[in-house]
Amino acid sequence: xxxxxxxxxxxxxxxxxxxxxxxxxxxxxxxxxxxxxxxxxxxxxxxxxxxxxxxxxxxxxxxxxxxxxxxxxxxxxxxxxxxxxxxxxxxxxxxxxxxxxxxxxxxxxxxxxxxxxxxxxxxxxxxxxxxxxxxxxxxxxxxxxxxxxxxxxxxxxxxxxxxxxxxxxxxxxxxxxxxxxxxxxxxxxxxxxxxxxxxxxxxxxxxxxxxxxxxxxxxxxxxxxxxxxxxxxx
Numbered sequence: 495x496x497x498x499x500x501x502x503x504x505x506x507x508x509x510x511x512x513x514x515x516x517x518x519x520x521x522x523x524x525x526x527x528x529x530x531x532x533x534x535x536x537x538x539x540x541x542x543x544x545x546x547x548x549x550x551x552x553x554x555x556x557x558x559x560x561x562x563x564x565x566x567x568x569x570x571x572x573x574x575x576x577x578x579x580x581x582x583x584x585x586x587x588x589x590x591x592x593x594x595x596x597x598x599x600x601x602x603x604x605x606x607x608x609x610x611x612x613x614x615x616x617x618x619x620x621x622x623x624x625x626x627x628x629x630x631x632x633x634x635x636x637x638x639x640x641x642x643x644x645x646x647x648x649x650x651x652x653x654x655x656x657x658x659x660x661x662x663x664x665x666x667x668x669x670x671x672x673x674x675x676x677x678x679x680x681x682x683x684x685x686x687x688x689x690x691x692x693x694x695x696x697x698x699x700x701x702x703x704x705x706x707x708x709x710x711x712x713x714x715x716x717x718x719x720x721x722x723x724x725x726x727x728x
Contacts, residue, residue: 497611500541501525502532502558503573504551508596512545515600516607529553533561540566543610545603546590547573548581556588563589567649569610573598579688586692591653609680610652626662628709628720632701634662641701648700653679657693658701661710661720670717694718 499521503509509525516523524539526532529550544562548555559570572585572593582593592606625633625642632643639655641648650658660678669677671687679689694710702708711719 496522497543498522498524498539498541499607500532500535500539500544502527502529502544502550502555503547504528504549505547508547511600512603515604519604521607527551529555529558532558536562536565541568543569543571543607545571545573545607548585549575556584559585559588559590563651567651569652571603571606571610579686582686583688583692586689587695589651589696591651628662628701629703629706631703632709634658636662643701650697650700654693654696654700657690658697661718665720665722668713668716668719674717690718 497520499516501509501512501516501523503512503525504527506527509527513523513525524535524541526535529552546555546559546562550558555572559572562568562570569591570589572582572590573596574581574585574593575596577595585593591610594603594606624637625635627633632641632648634641636659639659641650641655641658657674657678660674671690674690675687697710698708709720711721713719
C-alpha cells in the first residue's frame with residue numbers, strides 16, 4: 495500500500511495512537527501537532543487523506559481545512575472533541591468529507607479512512623471521453639470522472655463527484671436525504687442528513703449558473719432531484 499495519511503492532532507497520546515494504528519495498517523504517515531507544522535509538512539508530503547483535529551494550538555482546524563481544500567483535492571476527516579452539530583456542519587461547509595467525535599474507537603477511524611480512500615482510488619481520468627450534457631454549460635464524463643463547465647474542468651472532491659454521478663444516473667427521480675445517505679455514503683455511514691445538504695450546496699456553488707435553474711432541485715418536504723436536460727428549453 496502506497497497511500498499517504500497526514501495526521502494533525504495536538505494531543506500527543508491521540509496523535510501517537512492514530513499514527514501507530516495507521517502505520518500498522520500499511521499507510522505512510524506523517525503527523526503534526528499544530529497548523530504551522532502541518533503546512534510545513536504539506537510542502538513536501540502530499541497526503542491522500544488528512545485526519546484533522548478542530549482544536550489546534552495556533553490556528554483552528556477550520557482554517558487549516560480551508561487551506562488544504564484549496565490546494566489539494568483530497569478527503570479530510572475532521573476530529574472534534576464534542577458532538578456539536580455546529581462544528582460538524584461548519585467543517586462540511588469548509589470542505590471536510592467526514593467527521594469523527596472524540597472519544598473514538600481506532601477501528602472506526604481505520605474504517606472511515608478506508609471508505610474515503612476507496613473513493614479516491616476511483617478518481618481517475620482517461621483520454622477518451624464521452625460527455626453527458628447536464629446543462630447548457632456543464633457536462634460530465636462518467637467513465638473518466640471528469641466534469642466540465644464552460645470548457646474548463648471543475649475540480650470536485652470524490653464524495654462530491656459520487657453524489658453528482660448518482661443524480662446523473664437517476665435523473666427525474668426524487669430522493670430523500672436518508673436515501674441519498676444510504677445509496678451514496680453507504681449504510682455504515684453515521685453522519686446525519688445535514689451532510690447531504692452541505693454537499694448539494696457545494697455542487698451548486700461549483701456548477702450552477704445564476705442565469706438558469708439549479709442542476710439539483712430541492713423538492714420541499716421530500717429531498718432532491720436532478721431533472722433531465724432538454725437543450726431546447728434552456
